[in-house]
Amino acid sequence: MLWVKAFHIVFVAAWFAGLFYLPRIFVNLAMVPADSHAERERLLLMAHKLHRFSSILMGVALLLGLWAWFGWGVGRFAGSYWLHVKLLLVVGVVGYHHMNRRLLRSFEELSNRRSHKWFRVYNEVSVLLFAAIVVLVTVKPF
16 A cells, blocks of 8 residues: 555655646737737647646546555545545546646637736645645644
């Protein structure tokens, strides 16, 4: 089980690397001048490839997490409220991942109306989610 846990952590960290960087590409996309087609296309290609790769990492991380959870016994964690909060935050991270896809689609369709400043703030959401999950798993406060 420790191997499953170790690889789960590796894939979660890799997935979050994508979640940290993709909104940063959105910041750059939001700042591209309307007449700079080559720059826009290059950033869109980077964002699309990163999102696709991050989706694979997400799937593996979630499967390994479920394997570890069921391997240790679901009922064993009935009193571990930290785990329930962590799982709720994981659902939020999956939602954030899918929101990134919607935002990428808006750039592809030239329908983005958000500023680069909004994306700078949005970029920090993944950091806060990651920090909260790490604290919950490490400290197990309740």
